[in-house]
Amino acid sequence: MEGSLVPIVTVPEVATVVEIRDEIDEVKTFYFNFDRPEIEQAFKIRSGQFIMCTIFGAGEFAVSLPFSPENDRKHISVRRVGKVTAALHELQPGDKIGVRGPFGNGFPFEEIKGKNIIYVAGGIGLIPLRSSIVQVLQHRAEFGRVILVYGARSSRDLMYKESIREWKATENFETYFTIDRPEPDWSGEVGFVNQLVAKKLSLPADNTVAFVCGPPVMFNSVIKELKLKGIKEDHIYSTLERHMKCGLGKCQHCAIGRTLVCVDGPVYTYKQIKTLGEQI
Amino acid sequence: MSYHRGVCNFCGTGCGHLLQVEEGRVRGVYPLPGHPLSQGRLCVRGWHLHELLQTEERITTAFIRKNGELQQVSLAQALDYVTEKLKKIKGEEIAFLASPRASNEDNYLFGKLARAVMKSNNLSLASDAGQEASARVLLSGGSWPAATGSLARLKQADFILVAGGDLTKQNPIIASEIHRARRAGALVVTVSPRKTQMARLSQVHLRPAPGTFFLVFEGLTRILYEEKKIKADYLEKHTENFQAFFKKLDQVDLGEVVARTGLSREILTEVAQKFYQSKLTYAFYPTGVQSLGQRTMAALFNLMLLSGKLGQNEGGIIPVTGISNLLGSYDLGLSPAFLPGYLVASEEKNIQKLEELWQTPLSRKQGQSVSVCLTENESLRALVVVDHDEEIIRNVNRIKELELVVYFGAYHNNFASLAQVIIPRPSYAEAEGTFTNAERRVQLSRKKVDPPPEVRPLWKNLTELARALGHDWKYQSAEEIFSEIAKVVPQYSKLTYRQLESHLGIKWPCDEKHPQGTDYLQLPEAGSKFRFVLEENVRPQAQSIAEEKANFPFRLTVGRSNYFWHQNSLMKRTFIPKREYNALLLLYPKGFVEVSEEDALRLQLREKQPVRIVSESAEMTLAARISPDVLPGQLYIPYFIEEMIPEFLLRQAAELEKNEEFFLPVRLEKGG
Amino acid sequence: MYWLERHQLDNLVKKLTESYELFGPRRDEVSGEIIFDRLSHPQQLDLKAPIPYNPPKYILFPHYEEILKYRYDRQSKKVVLGRVSHLKPKALVGLRSCDLTGILCLDRFFLGQEFVDEVYLEHRKKLFLISNTCVRPFPQCFCVCTDSGPSAREGFDLDLTRVGDRYLVEIGSKKGQSLAEELGLKKAGEEAAELKKKVVDESVSSFDAFALENKAWISRATNRLTTGFIKPEVWEYIGNQCFECGACSFVCPTCSCFNVEDVNRLDGATDRLRTWDSCSFEGYTKMAGDHNPRKPVEDRRNKRFFCKLSYSQSKKYLRPGCVGCGRCARVCPGDIGLPNVVTYIRREITGE
The missing domain is CATH 3.40.50.80 (Nucleotide-binding domain of ferredoxin-NADP reductase (FNR) module)
Structure with missing residues (x-):
């Protein structure tokens, strides 16, 4: 199934965290819905894609999407590793987040x-x-x-x-x-x-x-x-996971050799990975 | 949106830059081409100055502490409050901690407030032991107390000696000039226990055991003396005590030099010969935190003098200041030792001269540095501080006991949180003033943007305080203050804003004889001579080499790096330099100690394994970082780690801050 | 082509200032150096000046820019967010062909790839570009090797070439055409092309020998960079000389790496800032949680030169990523500007 929506490129869409679950130590899952019904309706992904998630007042980070493109609740699962993810872990149900995307190529289906x-x-x-x-x-x-x-x-x-x-x-x-x-x-x-x-x-x-x-x-x-x-x-x-700042192939933080993980990836075959010339 | 010329306010290199200003805010920075020293280059700090200047984490109003809480007050209320308190305080009961980042104008009035208004000679900078030692050595050698050479011809140098620190991190653009000179053919010799980037860029890297720097230079001198490589004519004509110096050299034992430094006689001889043969010779050492000991500076001075390298050409000794206006602060006498213009503070005739200029009686009481006041002066009741960037504050308990602590600053920091009164200060781009860089270059920086409404230049607030305390100060502008400085400081006597306006800095001395400034130190005029600096005319080495003990087999040294500069109270308000700092911390969140590959193998240490560093008085746990940059038997921690392990360093900070040569005998134990 | 007479130049500038903020090369009165800056008076415009020290990149891609503003009230769960923009139209007069080429590279990168960068687009669509044939190259310049000068071929609204005391004007767009007509410029005759060629040829011959002879070497270096066939020792040698200041990226007309940071303002709002960044920094690729795929400094250098010269990167710009302006060489504290790197690669190839 192809994503039919033009991704949210520049200005994040506001979403509400509706439920939070503890997964394992330092990892929580956050279920969310978009505030605007038309976005909620139109937001489609491919498996293996990612979004840029804004935690208001803290910053934005790239996170892969664990939910199925079809009939699955929208959520992200995030380990607390830095300043922004720590702020995410502080959120309560009802809090808002910002979402841009989905970005990236996704897994073959x-x-x-x-x-x-x-x-x-x-x-x-x-x-x-x-x-x-x-x-x-x-x-x-x-x-x-x-x-x-x-x-x-x-x-x-x-x-x-x-x-x-x-x-x-x-x-x-x-x-x-x-x-x-x-x-x-x-x-x-x-x-x-x-x-x-x-x-x-x-x-x-x-x-x-x-x-x-x-x-x-x-x-x-x-x-x-x-x-x-x-x-x-x-x-x-x-x-592949890389440090990302834009998700649009512009900031270049995720550049590996001749590829940009955010637009050419994040999904690669091992054959491609081998030729990228950098560590995994 | 347009670019305005200015001077970078971070380190003592004083690079020229262009600040991009848009709607009253600094939005970007670009190197100024054509600046005589920086020539269109900036370092990573300089390239991100605008990030600091944009920060909203500023002090923008005055505060007074009431019942333990800081309360916002008007500027007038704060000044009134301070005035009333100061009226009841005597000269010896107050100390003044000045800022090496403040302009000459601000610093001059700060010193004048201390000496002329409060009749206090307790006036100093923090962490400036190296700068004062350097000034003393050069003065007692008959030189002026700062760079004797000119960097303008560095690229033609044939021999460059770099002693201590890592200039590529501390003063990167000066290091860049050295690198360019090397590429143009100079022999660069770095003396440093650690394999720094400066060392990597040098052809010869001498790695003396920590604490034996002076022996390297005494050894080199002895070798030249033994081999009769001495400029006899020069010594005869231009120096006065070479016979006494020779006697002293007779006592230098090269065997001991080799044994204690760990350097071979062959390499020392080779370096000595190349040094002797060179025509345009430079010697660099950092002042400030990573400075050398006074005995080492003296040994280096004597080495240069013995080979006739002072006063001949643009080559010479370059003490490199780590902070923008460190040299200017000394020029203006912010020290218990010197009055403005390096006049010795204890001499009656100097005091009288200043009394005449200032038209007010001054105290004869010998001043003390602020750190001495805090530890030894029991009658101390008040402290006035400008811009204390260091995050670590010694004698906190004593400071908390004081009746009055006034803090003038632009950014909140640990010191501000100790103050009873806080008075805001403009950022560097919000006021005008002059700054004096490591090469004696006095540079004028104009105001680029307006400060927040309640913020006025320091000199204005100081003027108001002085007036309230009964002194009829009439300063209306920084320029007016500068013209008074020209009357008081002989080295600045012909400098004017008009002249500075049309130049990218002018190097002092700028006086009757040198109205265009002076490039390098000239040979002494008839009637005066250079002098070898013998131990009796300098204070003993600030630290004597700590005894090595069998149960403390490692020598721990402390250093800095470009992102961890000033314990980051400024850098942490930027994005990119802060990120770079965090990049390293992400790998070592609890700090790290560098261990040589050999020792790691011997002790079977893994990378990032927790280790305990134990000294005689304290201990701390951090991660091992196995590094090719340190020698076996040595350990190295970056200075910025203070933020993370204050307990350990606080107890020894006084020693560690003295100079780079200081080391701490410690042992290393595995496990946390 | 048209002729622009001396007195018409003033008219041209005057006309532009009616609808645009004027940017161009001006001389700093104290250092005597040329910077590309906002001109407060049209008289500051110096069309005869040598290449400005800074490229005009900052006008389209500012050093520090708010790209989003938001306010989140955690109590009421209310979010207000949006872009604030009040960009004025700008005219860039006297662009060097290298710098114009730089803008075209940025265009293709920001606008011509999978996503259009809306922030850049907003800056870009309000520009009027007037290029100026370069007749005063710097010793480090080598646009003749990178196919980006000394004369501009495309991308301008108007292009000037000084001939004697007047200018030959080439039209590059409708906007340019109507301005030329409005000013009543006289059509140039057949001789124009020949006159222009003479100026350009003269300029080419004034380039440093290094630039002319390096031409072939740049393409060989490109080859080696693309195939990764450069010894690690060369990168190590380059890495040791890197002071990690980021200047090469900041002064490069085509480097566009940026950092994004959310900064909370005192009034409770948050600005999302986009600031210049450089792949030469250690923290650039660092991911939260102890993993840095590109660590040693020589790796990071390698990345930048790959970006400037490799074929694969060139596909994004439809030309090499380097425009030959030589600025990286002038600002580098370590002497590893691009021309020198090409020299090092050349030495490796020839074993000199």
């Missing part, structure tokens, strides 16, 4: 219909993948096997516990959850995601695409395993 899909996420790397996962599950019949491998340091560090419960119960969705060290009540896997990918997965390589998001160490080790399994470098997708 139409192009991967009929293929097997494997999602590999580490820690808060699940945030940008969630959008694609939910959308694919909404169109489950149009895809081959769909697999999620998700790992975190401990069970307390797993994002979207409610979605995880649902996903576990979803038919035709193979899910694996792993944590670094054993815990008493943990019934899932133990170990790093790359080990899990190595152990558990056998897929016809030529009809499989992978979506990988997580910290650099995890990312690199997972890529290694996927390549061993024969998955092509241009069938592996990830999304």
